[in-house]
Amino acid sequence: MRLIQGNEACALGAIEAGCTFYAGYPITPASEIMEWMARLLPKMNGTFIQMEDEIASIAAIIGASWSGAKTMTATSGPGFSLMQENLGYASMTETPCVIVNSQRGGPSTGLPTLPSQGDVMQARWGTHGDHPIIVLTTSSVLDTYEMTVTAFNLSEAYRIPVILLLDATISHMRENIEIPEMEIIDRRKPANITGFKAFADESFLPFGVGEQKVVTGLAHGEDGLPRASDGENAEHMLRRTYERMENNLDEILHYKTYHLDDAEMLIISYGITSRASKAAVQILRKEGICTGLLDMQTLWPFPEKLINELARNVKGILMPELNLGQMVMPLKAAVEGAVPVKSLTRADGQLFTPDQIAEAVMEMTDSRVCVEVTKGNNQINGGNNHA
Amino acid sequence: MPKTGHDLSKYLRQEMMPNVWCPGCGHGNITRGLMTSLDRLQIPLNEVVVIGGIGCSGRTPFYVNTNAMHTTHGRALAFATGTKLANPDLTVITTMGDGDTAAIGGNHFIHACRRNIDITALVFNNSIYGMTGGQAAPTTPTGEKSTTTMYGNIDQSFDVVNLALAAGATFVARTTTFDFQDIPDMITRAIQHPGFSVVEILGQCPTYYGRINKLGDASQMLDYEKDLTIPQGYVSREEMVGKKPIGIFREETRPEYTQQYQNVRQKAGVKYDS
Numbered sequence: 001m002r003l004i005q006g007n008e009a010c011a012l013g014a015i016e017a018g019c020t021f022y023a024g025y026p027i028t029p030a031s032e033i034m035e036w037m038a039r040l041l042p043k044m045n046g047t048f049i050q051m052e053d054e055i056a057s058i059a060a061i062i063g064a065s066w067s068g069a070k071t072m073t074a075t076s077g078p079g080f081s082l083m084q085e086n087l088g089y090a091s092m093t094e095t096p097c098v099i100v101n102s103q104r105g106g107p108s109t110g111l112p113t114l115p116s117q118g119d120v121m122q123a124r125w126g127t128h129g130d131h132p133i134i135v136l137t138t139s140s141v142l143d144t145y146e147m148t149v150t151a152f153n154l155s156e157a158y159r160i161p162v163i164l165l166l167d168a169t170i171s172h173m174r175e176n177i178e179i180p181e182m183e184i185i186d187r188r189k190p191a192n193i194t195g196f197k198a199f200a201d202e203s204f205l206p207f208g209v210g211e212q213k214v215v216t217g218l219a220h221g222e223d224g225l226p227r228a229s230d231g232e233n234a235e236h237m238l239r240r241t242y243e244r245m246e247n248n249l250d251e252i253l254h255y256k257t258y259h260l261d262d263a264e265m266l267i268i269s270y271g272i273t274s275r276a277s278k279a280a281v282q283i284l285r286k287e288g289i290c291t292g293l294l295d296m297q298t299l300w301p302f303p304e305k306l307i308n309e310l311a312r313n314v315k316g317i318l319m320p321e322l323n324l325g326q327m328v329m330p331l332k333a334a335v336e337g338a339v340p341v342k343s344l345t346r347a348d349g350q351l352f353t354p355d356q357i358a359e360a361v362m363e364m365t366d367s368r369v370c371v372e373v374t375k376g377n378n379q380i381n382g383g384n385n386h387a
Numbered sequence: 388m389p390k391t392g393h394d395l396s397k398y399l400r401q402e403m404m405p406n407v408w409c410p411g412c413g414h415g416n417i418t419r420g421l422m423t424s425l426d427r428l429q430i431p432l433n434e435v436v437v438i439g440g441i442g443c444s445g446r447t448p449f450y451v452n453t454n455a456m457h458t459t460h461g462r463a464l465a466f467a468t469g470t471k472l473a474n475p476d477l478t479v480i481t482t483m484g485d486g487d488t489a490a491i492g493g494n495h496f497i498h499a500c501r502r503n504i505d506i507t508a509l510v511f512n513n514s515i516y517g518m519t520g521g522q523a524a525p526t527t528p529t530g531e532k533s534t535t536t537m538y539g540n541i542d543q544s545f546d547v548v549n550l551a552l553a554a555g556a557t558f559v560a561r562t563t564t565f566d567f568q569d570i571p572d573m574i575t576r577a578i579q580h581p582g583f584s585v586v587e588i589l590g591q592c593p594t595y596y597g598r599i600n601k602l603g604d605a606s607q608m609l610d611y612e613k614d615l616t617i618p619q620g621y622v623s624r625e626e627m628v629g630k631k632p633i634g635i636f637r638e639e640t641r642p643e644y645t646q647q648y649q650n651v652r653q654k655a656g657v658k659y660d661s
Binding site: 056057059211214218 | 400402403432433434436438448449452453454455456457458459462465466467468469470471472473474476477494495498648651652654655656
């Protein structure tokens with residue numbers, strides 16, 4: 001067992017996943033990630049560089065990824081905003097890379113030291129244009145370690161940039177964890193180096209290996225050459241990377257469930273809020289309200305099929321989140337009006353208490369039929385959790 | 388392509404022809420100079436990465452038959468820093484316009500100079516934003532016209548060479564498309580230089596800068612370049628007034644960044660035990 005901080009767990013997870021290149025710029029509450037990477041990477045024969053800003057940081061990790069490195073940068077809201085243009089470039093060029101955003105209160109400089117979940121929509125739609133992206137989040141120090149490794153695994157496997165959302169609390173809190181053994185996935189090598197097309201599928205060759213490659217943010221064909229006026233090709237290439245996500249949802253969608261079997265009421269939450277939600281489930285069950293929890297670890301692509309199915313077995317759904325109601329929008333779309341969906345929000349830089357969440361569920365139901373369960377950890381890891 | 392001594396066709400990405408540049412554009416002269424340098428240096432083309440920004444100059448990587456990265460506006464050097472640092476065996480060259488270099492990417496430019504990483508930055512300076520239709524650049528001379536300075540530019544223009552010298556670049560040179568035979572010499576020396584090297588090439592944009600400022604066609608603009616510049620070090624101070632000096636302004640050795648990082652790795656010592 002080791003007592004470590006969330007940001008340290010993120011750095012250790014990155015090293016475990018095989019990260020050999022980190023570029024970043026200091027920002028609260030993410031700075032410890034770069035401090036750890038600055039200390040660890042040179043020991044592993046890897047490379048750390050402190051860039052002049054966040055725009056340069058994400059540019060450098062994309063450039064390094066095309067030199068064959070597994071790469072990461074970490075930031076918080078203001079820096080994440082600066083990264084958006086090059087995030088689109090990473091998506092357009094199918095460049096494996098991991099971008100960590102430890103969320104703090106926004107907009108603008110906002111609440112620099114206080115937690116928030118206000119960037120969940122920006123993480124999906126921050127850069128311009130349709131684009132494939134995977135967004136993961138975490139609710140504990142152990143989770144942060146595992147999800148960092150998972151972020152690298154997914155990015156390398158599918159050549160899609162992966163965003164890992166932490167928050168000021170997860171980043172800075174310390175927990176005792178046993179570092180788990182995890183499967184590590186590397187970039188797929190093509191069957192043939194000769195005639196390799198850099199944008200035919202998930203396989204990848206870096207600069208310097210095989211023939212010369214062309215990489216551009218313009219719409220392009222499978223050979224990478226720009227086709228900037230060929231809209232039909234552009235849509236084809238875009239749909240192809242979307243399908244890469246859609247066809248691998250079993251691998252991409254990670255979640256945990258808690259007391260779902262007999263649940264009449266369902267709490268769906270993510271990140272730090274899921275800790276209070278879990279305690280709220282225990283409070284509610286003492287009160288006789290059969291409640292379960294879905295803790296989403298993958299936010300995007302949104303697990304709409306799973307939620308649509310769960311909604312059919314419950315009488316109501318509560319979504320608490322540390323923003324003014326963002327993920328509740330795709331949630332309502334997924335539920336398709338099958339049951340009432342209630343949004344519980346706060347954006348004052350404070351966390352929900354379990355009582356607040358429990359009270360919000362109580363207001364939704366008169367049912368008091370549940371038999372109190374023992375405090376055993378009836379928790380199931382969902383999706384393809386490699387932990 | 389006219390054959391003057393060497394056939395450079397293997398350095399040209401034929402499938403990208405015809406190029407997007409206007410008739411009379413200076414970018415072709417610079418690109419030919421780059422290809423001549425690659426021919427002289429004989430570095431395997433798959434070990435060279437040419438990284439461009441956005442604009443007319445940013446298209447250069449498509450036309451040179453090396454690895455090509457066409458990035459975002461102003462960010463070529465930031466991408467290049469990652470590419471070079473993660474694999475120092477690659478020869479990394481950036482092609483940037485004056486807007487890439489001195490406006491939107493100014494921060495990356497001065498920090499690359501400061502860092503002294505072994506990248507060669509070619510600055511295609513045509514004093515205007517060409518691809519977007521002739522707007523003022525940070526290099527548009529004071530008083531000159533563009534589509535956004537119809538009444539004369541009131542801004543002080545950036546001198547890219549002085550900027551690079553002040554920021555600490557270890558190889559700094561300037562030439563022009565009029566002096567086209569000097570271009571491959573300058574670029575070759577810049578690539579061979581073990582550190583961050585900057586070559587600013589003044590070139591003509593007859594379509595916008597020339598037309599708006601009534602400087603005539605491409606050949607008249609070349610004459611204008613000749614009159615505007617003077618080889619530095621050979622003339623008196625009085626003769627330099629109103630002229631832009633050309634030549635090599637600095638060529639010195641300072642520890643190179645990727646080499647320095649090897650020292651960091653050694654100091655960091657043995658493998659981290661988690």
